[in-house]
Amino acid sequence: MSEPTRNSQPIILIRGFGQLNVSDEKKDAYQGFNDGSVYPQKQGENYIYEGFILRFLKSNWKYQDATNVVGYYGKEINQEPLLPRKLLNLENMVNQGVSLSQPLQNLQDKNVIHNFKRLQAEKFFSGDKIVIDPAMALHLLESVEDVSQTIWVFRYYDLNDRTFETYGKALVRLIEFIREIAHIQNSEKPIPKVNIIAHSMGGLLVREAVQRAYPTKNQKAEDFINKIVTLGTPHQGISFQVMENWIGIDAKDEIEHFNPNFQKNANNPESFVNFHQYFPLNRLLTVVGTNYRSYDIPAASFANRLFSVGDEYGANYNRSDGLVKQTYAQIPGSPRTFIHKSHSGRDSLITSREAFEIATRFFFGNLRARLRFVRGNVTRGKDLFGKSEFFLGVCIKPRAVDFELFHQSKEAENCYGPFSKTNSEYPDNNIHFQETNEELAFDWADENKLIWEGYLDTTSILSDESITKKDMVIRLDFYVGERDLLGIGFSDNVIFRKQYYIRALLPTENQKLQLFLHNDERFADNDEGIPMEFKNGGWEFEVRGTGFFGTFQIEVDVVPELGEPEVFLME
Numbered sequence: 247m248s249e250p251t252r253n254s255q256p257i258i259l260i261r262g263f264g265q266l267n268v269s270d271e272k273k274d275a276y277q278g279f280n281d282g283s284v285y286p287q288k289q290g291e292n293y294i295y296e297g298f299i300l301r302f303l304k305s306n307w308k309y310q311d312a313t314n315v316v317g318y319y320g321k322e323i324n325q326e327p328l329l330p331r332k333l334l335n336l337e338n339m340v341n342q343g344v345s346l347s348q349p350l351q352n353l354q355d356k357n358v359i360h361n362f363k364r365l366q367a368e369k370f371f372s373g374d375k376i377v378i379d380p381a382m383a384l385h386l387l388e389s390v391e392d393v394s395q396t397i398w399v400f401r402y403y404d405l406n407d408r409t410f411e412t413y414g415k416a417l418v419r420l421i422e423f424i425r426e427i428a429h430i431q432n433s434e435k436p437i438p439k440v441n442i443i444a445h446s447m448g449g450l451l452v453r454e455a456v457q458r459a460y461p462t463k464n465q466k467a468e469d470f471i472n473k474i475v476t477l478g479t480p481h482q483g484i485s486f487q488v489m490e491n492w493i494g495i496d497a498k499d500e501i502e503h504f505n506p507n508f509q510k511n512a513n514n515p516e517s518f519v520n521f522h523q524y525f526p527l528n529r530l531l532t533v534v535g536t537n538y539r540s541y542d543i544p545a546a547s548f549a550n551r552l553f554s555v556g557d558e559y560g561a562n563y564n565r566s567d568g569l570v571k572q573t574y575a576q577i578p579g580s581p582r583t584f585i586h587k588s589h590s591g592r593d594s595l596i597t598s599r600e601a602f603e604i605a606t607r608f609f610f611g612n613l614r615a616r617l618r619f620v621r622g623n624v625t626r627g628k629d630l631f632g633k634s635e636f637f638l639g640v641c642i643k644p645r646a647v648d649f650e651l652f653h654q655s656k657e658a659e660n661c662y663g664p665f666s667k668t669n670s671e672y673p674d675n676n677i678h679f680q681e682t683n684e685e686l687a688f689d690w691a692d693e694n695k696l697i698w699e700g701y702l703d704t705t706s707i708l709s710d711e712s713i714t715k716k717d718m719v720i721r722l723d724f725y726v727g728e729r730d731l732l733g734i735g736f737s738d739n740v741i742f743r744k745q746y747y748i749r750a751l752l753p754t755e756n757q758k759l760q761l762f763l764h765n766d767e768r769f770a771d772n773d774e775g776i777p778m779e780f781k782n783g784g785w786e787f788e789v790r791g792t793g794f795f796g797t798f799q800i801e802v803d804v805v806p807e808l809g810e811p812e813v814f815l816m817e
Contacts (some may be wrong), residue, residue, distance in 0.1 A: 248466070248468050249808050250473060250809070252805055252806075253394070254307050255438045256393060256394055256428070256438055258397075258398050258441070260400045260402070260442065260443070260449075260451060260452065261277040261596070262449065271403055272401075272403045277401065279297060280297045281596065282300070282301070288648055292599075292649070295597075297597065298602060309396060312390070312393075312398050313398055315379060315382045315383050315423075316378055316420060318402065323372050323374065325372060326371065327371050327379075327380055330380055332353075333353075353388070356431065356432075357433075362384075374419065378427075383427055387431050390431075393424065393427055393438070400417060400451075402416055410451065410454045411458070413454060414455040414458055418470075425437045425440075438472075439471055441609050442475070444476050444477065446478050446479055449479025449480075449481065452474055453516070454516070455467065455471075458515070461524065467524060468529070475533060475604075475605040476531070477595040478535045478567050478570050479532065480570045482509045482574035483510075483574055484571075503516075506574070518577050527580045528810070531580065531581045531605070532577060532582045533604055534576060534583065534584045534660075535572075535575070535587045536565070536572060537588045538566045538567060540568070540587075541589050541590070541591060541594075542591040565688070567588050567594075572584070583698065584654060585601065585650065585653050598649075599649045600649045600650055600651070600653075610705075611702050612702075614803040615701070615702055617640065617698045617699075617800055618784070618801070619638070620695070620797040623794070624636050625792075625793055627793065636726060637656070637663035637726070637729065638663060638726050638796075639655055640654055642700070644702065645719040645721070652700060655725065661688065661725065662688055663686055663687070663688060697798075702718065708754070715751070716751065718750045718752060719748065719769055722745065722747075723744075724744055725743050727741060746789060748762070748763060748787075749761070749762045749764060749769045761785045778800070782799070784802075785801075786799050787799075787800070802814050
């Protein structure tokens with residue numbers, strides 16, 4: 247099995263169907279990945295988010311746009327293009343023994359003439375609907391120091407062939423292009439894999455490449471793809487079946503990819519239940535939208551409420567981003583996170599700063615953190631009228647970046663629960679979350695009550711010489727709510743709401759990793775806080791107040807430059 251890396255890799259951006267047609271996306275040079283958001287109430291770095299493309303270009307990773315290097319066309323390009331004039335002139339100069347300037351000598355040292363002729367012979371420049379433009383490829387080699395720091399938009403809409411098989415093969419071909427160009431630029435470095443960010447249907451196209459296109463070539467996708475982030479991808483289908491009119495795909499076999507029965511069929515090698523056989527689950531992050539209210543096609547939100555999935559208690563809930571159910575945007579066993587954004591539009595998964603922060607931490611983060619629920623009791627509520635049910639939610643935000651990495655709330659309808667059973671072994675008749683065996687409509691992320699799994703990046707803190715005390719702070723916002731399912735009693739009781747801050751003193755040569763719990767912002771004054779106890783593989787801490795008390799655990803793993811996360815050794 248190939249190993250993942252947190253070093254820079256070429257990034258491919260793939261947009262998905264989110265509207266009734268794709269004509270606007272085809273006219274958009276970057277298909278929405280250059281759309282961002284303005285946050286008037288924030289300042290500085292948090293004020294304007296420029297969108298994926300520009301933010302990557304302005305980031306410390308110094309990515310450069312390479313989209314124009316590859317062309318996508320509605321028909322096969324059979325005319326063989328001429329090699330760039332500069333290469334033909336260079337070839338003549340080499341044959342004549344002319345002394346070369348340094349830029350030309352660099353091209354000669356990379357054997358660019360021979361390699362371009364090889365690519366030409368292997369039909370990289372023609373013979374397909376997706377081809378490399380030789381002149382733009384040469385420009386990339388001359389202007390970019392490292393192809394691993396390039397960004398590419400996969401414009402599959404332009405192929406005018408609405409079949410998943412075509413899309414999957416085209417994506418594999420694009421990845422092959424990128425790797426070939428990287429090898430030409432520096433043949434002494436390992437050929438990079440790619441990181442992929444895919445929105446909506448774009449994630450299904452990635453799975454088409456992973457689960458069908460690569461296996462057809464007797465290859466493993468993990469040897470070519472490093473990590474995948476999907477934004478609102480209907481991995482398990484879409485709960486309402488009106489897809490012919492919705493996304494404009496006429497072919498019945500392609501519409502079938504959105505059918506939940508197709509996606510859960512274990513005998514179907516392309517189904518989500520078989521994804522783990524083709525790609526490591528821990529290298530896929532599913533970002534799930536929760537704000538159906540701001541989705542700009544109200545009919546979809548209504549349909550999601552009308553066509554509820556199992557255990558949602560019918561139209562009482564609309565757990566979706568407006569188009570895709572929260573449950574259906576996940577693949578069990580893969581990391582997941584929630585942001586309170588809609589499927590598409592101005593305030594959406596595709597335009598939000600949250601999506602960028604989460605994706606880049608997954609790609610480049612040097613720490614993996616997990617928050618688990620250990621035990622807890624609800625000590626108030628339980629209305630005598632109606633049917634009371636309780637929910638537990640957490641929102642997680644890092645210091646300095648004023649955007650959430652994980653969101654749960656009453657409005658998002660994604661809190662864990664409902665909990666409603668008491669335990670006869672306890673005379674207090676309270677709700678004991680950890681003692682009940684009830685099946686939850688919105689269950690934990692794993693069998694050990696995992697609330698959140700996310701990645702953090704402390705490299706800038708550790709490398710900043712002006713920071714003498716290397717620390718990191720995240721805020722945990724806890725919420726316990728009560729809802730009357732029958733609508734007789736109170737439907738909006740807030741049982742508990744409180745914010746806590748976890749401050750980590752990062753490991754250095756002179757300091758071991760230490761975690762402290764703060765009830766307020768006094769960590770900014772170097773107040774040490776409450777030391778957290780390390781036990782059972784993590785740091786336990788308590789939250790307590792009127793209506794609820796509970797115990798939680800934070801686990802922290804180190805992510806090496808190459809390889810899987812490793813447990814922090816506390817000896």
